[in-house]
Structures are given as structure tokens and as C-alpha cells.
Amino acid sequence: MAPVGPRSGDAIFSSIDRVNAELFTLTYGAIVRQLLTDLEDVDEVNKQLDQMGYNIGIRLIDEFLAKSGVSRCVDFKETAEMIAKVGFKMFLGVTASVSSWDADGTCCSIILEDNPLVDFVELPDTCQGLYYCNVLSGVIRGALEMVSMKTEVTWTRDALRGDDAYELQVKLLKQVAEEYPYKDDE
Amino acid sequence: MANTACFMIVARNDIPIYEAEVGSAAKREDAAQLHQFILHAALDVVQDLAWTTSAMFLKSVDRFNDLVVSVYVTAGHTRLMLLHDSRNEDGIKSFFQEVHELYIKILLNPLYLPGSRITSTHFDTKVRALARKYL
Amino acid sequence: MIGVGKMKQYSNVLDKPLSKGKQEVSLSAFAFLFSELVQYNQTQVDNIAELERRLEDAGYAVGSRVLELLCNREKGNRRETRLLGILSFVHSTVWKVLFGKVADSLEKGTEHEDEYMISEKELLVNRFISIPKDMGTFNCGAFVAGIVKGVLDNAGFPAVVTAHFVPIEGQQRPRTTILIKFADEVSISTSLYMTYLYLGKLNLSPVLPTSIHAQVLKREARLSQ
Numbered sequence: 001m002a003p004v005g006p007r008s009g010d011a012i013f014s015s016i017d018r019v020n021a022e023l024f025t026l027t028y029g030a031i032v033r034q035l036l037t038d039l040e041d042v043d044e045v046n047k048q049l050d051q052m053g054y055n056i057g058i059r060l061i062d063e064f065l066a067k068s069g070v071s072r073c074v075d076f077k078e079t080a081e082m083i084a085k086v087g088f089k090m091f092l093g094v095t096a097s098v099s100s101w102d103a104d105g106t107c108c109s110i111i112l113e114d115n116p117l118v119d120f121v122e123l124p125d126t127c128q129g130l131y132y133c134n135v136l137s138g139v140i141r142g143a144l145e146m147v148s149m150k151t152e153v154t155w156t157r158d159a160l161r162g163d164d165a166y167e168l169q170v171k172l173l174k175q176v177a178e179e180y181p182y183k184d185d186e
Numbered sequence: 187m188a189n190t191a192c193f194m195i196v197a198r199n200d201i202p203i204y205e206a207e208v209g210s211a212a213k214r215e216d217a218a219q220l221h222q223f224i225l226h227a228a229l230d231v232v233q234d235l236a237w238t239t240s241a242m243f244l245k246s247v248d249r250f251n252d253l254v255v256s257v258y259v260t261a262g263h264t265r266l267m268l269l270h271d272s273r274n275e276d277g278i279k280s281f282f283q284e285v286h287e288l289y290i291k292i293l294l295n296p297l298y299l300p301g302s303r304i305t306s307t308h309f310d311t312k313v314r315a316l317a318r319k320y321l
Numbered sequence: 322m323i324g325v326g327k328m329k330q331y332s333n334v335l336d337k338p339l340s341k342g343k344q345e346v347s348l349s350a351f352a353f354l355f356s357e358l359v360q361y362n363q364t365q366v367d368n369i370a371e372l373e374r375r376l377e378d379a380g381y382a383v384g385s386r387v388l389e390l391l392c393n394r395e396k397g398n399r400r401e402t403r404l405l406g407i408l409s410f411v412h413s414t415v416w417k418v419l420f421g422k423v424a425d426s427l428e429k430g431t432e433h434e435d436e437y438m439i440s441e442k443e444l445l446v447n448r449f450i451s452i453p454k455d456m457g458t459f460n461c462g463a464f465v466a467g468i469v470k471g472v473l474d475n476a477g478f479p480a481v482v483t484a485h486f487v488p489i490e491g492q493q494r495p496r497t498t499i500l501i502k503f504a505d506e507v508s509i510s511t512s513l514y515m516t517y518l519y520l521g522k523l524n525l526s527p528v529l530p531t532s533i534h535a536q537v538l539k540r541e542a543r544l545s546q
Contacts (some may be wrong), residue, residue, distance in 0.1 A: 017348035019445070023419045024346045024354065026386060029296025030379040031358050036297070038365060052357040063349055091350040116346055120294035120307070121335050127297060135354075197543070228346075237477075240399045240406075243474060261392030261400045262385060288391050291335050294343035300385050308335050 012067050021093065021116045028117050032132060040129025042129040049131070055137020060091070061143040076172045077101070079149065080108050083140060083170075092116055100169075108138075109156060112166040123160050132160050137168060150174040188321040190253060190274035193313065195289065196265040197301040200229060204304045208317035209270070221253075225267045228255045228296035232265055242286070243279050248293065258282035262300075272321055281320035285313055329361040342394060342418060352449045359450070359461060369459045377467035384471020387498075391418060399477075404507065407476050411438055411469055419468070420445050425496075435503040439469070441485070460484040462497045469499055479504040 020146045031052075035045045064070075068086050084096040094116065100109040117133050131137075137153040144151045157167035191209035196202050206221055207213050228248045235244055236259045248255040250269070256278050258266040266282050266289075288309060292298055362375045392400065395414050401407040412427040416439075430436030448459045462484030470482040480503045486495040 013347070018345040019348050019351050019421065020341070020342065020386075021346050022342060022417055023383075024351050024381040026294075026296070027351065027354060027358065027379075030382045031354070031361070033296050033382060034358075034362075034375070034379055048361070050363065055357060055360070056353040060349070091347045093344065093346050106517060116344060119340065120291055120337070121297060122295050122334050124297055126306075140490035157453075236400070237402050240402050242398050242400055247385065259400060260389060261396075262389050263477055264389075286393070286398075287339065288335055290393055291337070292385055293389055295334070296382065306335070309331065312335055 004166075005097065005113070007067075007069050007086075009095060010091040012086065013093055016067065016090065018093070019039075022119075025116055025119050029121070036127065036130075042127055046129070046131045046134050049134035050138040050141075053140075054137035054142035055138075056135070057139040057142020057144075058146050061140060061146040064090070066141065075105070076149065076175065077105050077108075079144070079147075080170060084110050087143075089110065091159040106172040108170055110168045110170060111157075112168075115159070115166050118160060118166075121160060130159075131155055131158060133158070133166060140168065140170060146178040188223075190217075190296045191268060191270040191272065191317060191321050192218065192225065193285075193317065194222060194225045194267045194269075194298050195228075195285075195304065196229065196267060198263045199301055201301065202226070203302065204309075204313075204318075206310065206313055208321065209315055210212075220291060221269050224250050224253070228257070228267070229265070232257050232259065232267070236263065243282060245275065256282075258286065260289070270321065274321070277320040278311060281316055284316050284320075288312055327507075335500050339390070339394065351445075355446055355461075355464070356450065356466070369457060372459065373463035373484075375468065376461065378465040380467020380469075381471040381474075382475075384468035385475045386471075387415060387419070388469065388472045391415060404478060404503070407478050408437055408439075408474060411472055415468070415472060430500075433502070435505070435507065437501045437503075439499045439501070440496055441499075442496045443494065444484075445473040447497055458486070460497065461509055462499065466499050469501065473501070473503075478507050480507070
């Protein structure tokens with residue numbers, strides 16, 4: 001079947017099965033709460049959230065590629081745009097934007113203004129080191145690894161810690177060109 | 187504005203999770219304690235009454251001298267209790283409704299343990315502002 | 322203890338209005354997240370019963386919040402005081418908001434007075450997960466059972482709630498039944514309350530039933546802690 005051009009995030013989101021965001025938000029909250037009770041140390045919780053995100057990312061990429069009709073992303077710049085405009089939209093129903101590219105084109109920021117994970121969350125004093133949405137950094141890292149891009153993903157802005165938005169810095173460490181499993185045969 | 191008004195939130199397990207003296211009269215430490223004691227003593231009456239109606243606002247459930255106890259019971263049986271000398275029933279109802287909404291927002295925070303004390307100073311500020319507005 | 326500290330005032334969550342409940346995420350996003358919840362908890366337990374218990378606890382946290390949120394938003398701030406009322410709330414309102422549809426059925430148990438069952442042909446949390454044979458009767462629906470328990474307990478109707486697979490003839494996948502067994506206090510206080518009302522109508526002094534009623538409710542409240 002000839003590949004259709006990449007679909008917009010909105011188009012995909014309206015065509016897939018969806019659930020109430022509150023179920024999602026409350027379930028994520030229960031997970032974070034469980035981790036805090038079990039692990040007690042916020043750094044451990046951050047690590048565990050990242051790991052969970054990674055586990056999700058390596059599976060989520062299949063669905064992303066299948067539903068978005070994206071053929072091979074030639075470069076990291078395009079990839080970042082796809083994550084922000086299509087990826088976040090089709091899974092979380094929100095769009096993100098990409099900015100702050102460095103000169104090499106290997107490092108950028110993805111900014112989320114709306115974040116369904118954090119409705120009504122306020123960090124108590126005892127959790128000040130917590131990256132509540134750390135699952136997202138793991139998801140991006142895991143998904144990109146499956147398309148042969150090794151990245152480092154860190155939070156530069158976190159609204160729960162007093163900033164005005166959620167900003168993830170995605171830094172490309174290594175890209176292995178020919179391993180892409182979904183390469184279309186021309 | 188009510189002269190005397192003591193507001194207390196009591197969780198389902200009968201433990202108070204928030205209190206504030208919100209009347210316009212000068213605050214006295216012993217008066218505050220007496221007020222809280224009176225509200226706590228009214229809990230049994232409130233409990234019985236709560237099962238007889240599906241309304242959350244229970245109006246006045248008890249009296250103490252010239253002070254009236256008004257209560258609002260949420261779906262999860264958290265009691266919003268007010269000891270006051272005001273006659274403004276509509277104002278009291280609006281006060282309760284708005285505090286109820288604030289309480290729901292606190293509850294929705296997954297890092298807040300239901301039944302534990304509400305320590306948010308922002309919540310405290312807003313409750314006092316609502317008291318000034320409605321009572 | 323983590324979670325009970327002083328809240329810092331960064332973003333004014335209290336100024337943000339309560340959502341109308343219209344925002345959505347993809348079903349797969351929820352499925353992925355839920356699968357991680359189950360897998361994480363598997364590493365924390367030694368047996369199936371403990372796993373179900375932990376999922377139930379996670380669900381309970383959701384249920385206690387959902388009760389307050391939905392009564393305020395969907396039920397015009399009416400508090401349920403009757404057993405059938407709260408069951409109907411769970412079966413219709415809670416199910417519709419969380420799972421997009423009312424539950425397939427709500428039935429009263431035939432063997433015991435205080436048992437009710439909510440059934441679903443394909444419970445959302447079970448749609449994507451196949452249970453390996455060596456996990457026996459484990460049911461991810463324990464999470465949903467926890468949600469139901471959270472709603473019922475906090476509304477003043479304490480119950481034991483569990484999830485079970487029920488094979489259906491002619492269907493490949495079993496349906497899921499959420500079994501609700503109300504605590505004794507609930508049945509007693511319901512019937513005592515009826516007695517109280519009845520006596521009240523006849524203008525007989527309601528003193529005796531009220532004091533028993535109050536005692537029963539106190540006992541129920543203590544036991545449900």
C-alpha cells in the first residue's frame with residue numbers, strides 16, 4: 001500500500017478511541033502516590049517514573065508510526081516537530097511546540113503549556129525534588145531509541161516547581177542511520 | 187459581617203482538618219477553643235441529620251446561647267461547620283458552596299492524603315476572603 | 322511523611338476552575354499507563370492476592386476523589402442517602418464519566434441480602450491485558466473494584482468489593498463482574514432508618530430507634546476507617 005502523507009495530530013486524535021482525561025490523570029496520580037509511599041526517596045521516584053516512561057515509549061512508537069503514516073524521518077529537526085505536533089496530540093490530546101535549537105541541530109526544547117498529567121497537583125514541601133511528570137521524559141527517550149536515535153531528555157522548566165510551563169530539553173547523542181526498521185522501499 | 191464566626195472542616199473520621207476564626211470581632215484564644223469544642227459536640231446531631239436528606243446544606247442544626255451551628259455535608263461526608271451569630275442564611279449557603287469547591291480542588295491533588303490536615307496557606311487566604319465576602 | 326507537608330504556593334491551583342470533564346486522551350495512553358501500574362506492582366508483591374490488593378488501593382484513591390468531583394459536577398450537589406441511589410450513581414454516572422458508557426448491568430445478588438453485582442462485557446482495564454495461565458484468577462478489574470469501594474466507603478456505605486471473571490456461554494472472553502458486599506451496618510442502618518421514618522410518620526416518639534440508629538452509624542463509621 002502506498003504510504004499516505006503524514007496525518008495531522010488533530011486528524012489522528014479524532015479518529016482513535018479516546019477516554020476521559022480525568023481517569024488518566026487520577027490513575028497517574030495514584031501511581032505517583034504509590035511510588036512515593038513505596039520508595040520514599042524522591043530521586044528514586046523520579047528514576048522509576050522515567051523507567052516506566054521508557055517502557056511505554058518503546059511500545060508506543062509502533063502505534064505512533066502506524067497511525068501517523070510517517071515515513072522515515074530524515075533528521076532530528078523533523079523528528080522533534082513530529083513529537084511536538086503529532087505525538088503529544090495523538091496520545092495526550094495537547095500540542096507542544098519546539099524551540100531553542102542549537103547550532104548543530106542536535107539539541108532543542110519541547111514546550112508543553114497544557115499538561116493533562118498535572119491537573120490540581122501541588123507539590124508539598126517534602127516532595128520538592130520530585131519531577132512529577134518524569135514519565136514523559138522516559139517516553140520520549142524510549143520512543144526515539146526505537147528509531148535509532150539515542151537521546152538525553154531533561155526538564156528545564158517545570159510549572160509545578162514555579163516555572164510558567166513544562167519544558168523538556170531533548171539532546172541527540174547518537175543517530176545510527178541505517179537501522180530504521182520502517183524504512184519504506186522506494 | 188458576622189461578629190463571631192468559627193469555621194471548621196471535619197473529615198469523615200471525625201478529625202478536624204482545618205479551622206479558622208473568621209468573624210470580625212477580636213480574636214481570643216480561649217473563645218476559639220470553646221467554639222471548636224461546641225462544633226465538635228454537634229457532630230452526632232449532624233451525623234443523624236445528614237442521613238435524612240440529600241441536601242448538602244443543613245442550615246442550622248444546633249444552638250449555643252446566641253450562636254448557631256450551621257453545617258454543610260459533602261458527598262464524601264466531610265463536614266463544613268460554622269458557628270456564628272449571623273442571620274444571613276443565603277450568605278452562609280454561598281460561603282459553604284464556594285469553600286466546598288476549594289475543598290474538592292485540594293482533594294483532587296494526588297499528593298494530598300484525604301483526611302489529613304489542609305496546610306495550604308493559599309486555601310486559608312481564600313477561605314478568609316470568602317468569609318469576609320459572604321458572612 | 323511524604324505527602325503531608327506544607328504546600329508551596331507556586332501555581333494557584335485553587336484559582337483554576339474545576340474542569341467540565343470534556344478533556345480526553347487516547348485510550349492507548351491510558352492502556353500503556355495502566356499496564357505500567359500493573360507491572361510495577363507485580364515487582365512489589367509475592368502473590369496474586371497482594372497484587373489485587375495494591376491495585377484496589379490505587380483504585381480507592383481514584384474513587385474517593387471521583388465521588389466528590391462527580392456529585393458536585395454531575396449531580397447538582399446532592400448527596401446520596403439511599404443504597405439504591407449510590408449504586409445507581411456508580412453504575413451510571415461514575416461509569417459513564419470514567420469509561421464512556423453506563424455499566425452493562427446492575428443486579429442484586431440472589432444468595433445474600435447485601436450483595437450486588439455490576440457487570441461489564443469488556444471492562445476497560447481488561448481489554449488489553451491477557452492474563453497468563455500461571456496467574457490463576459487474577460483480575461485487573463481489582464483496580465475498578467477499588468474505585469467502586471472508594472466511592473461507596475466515602476459515601477457512607479462501606480463494602481467489600483471484588484472483581485471476577487464470569488465465563489459466558491458462546492463468548493470467547495469472559496465478562497467481568499464487580500461484586501459488592503455491603504457491611505452489616507449498612508443493611509441494619511438502612512432498615513432502622515426506615516423504621517425511624519415510619520415511626521416518625523405515626524407521631525410516635527422516635528427516641529428509641531434514633532439512639533440505636535446513632536449508635537449503629539457510629540459503629541459503622543469507626544469500622545469503615
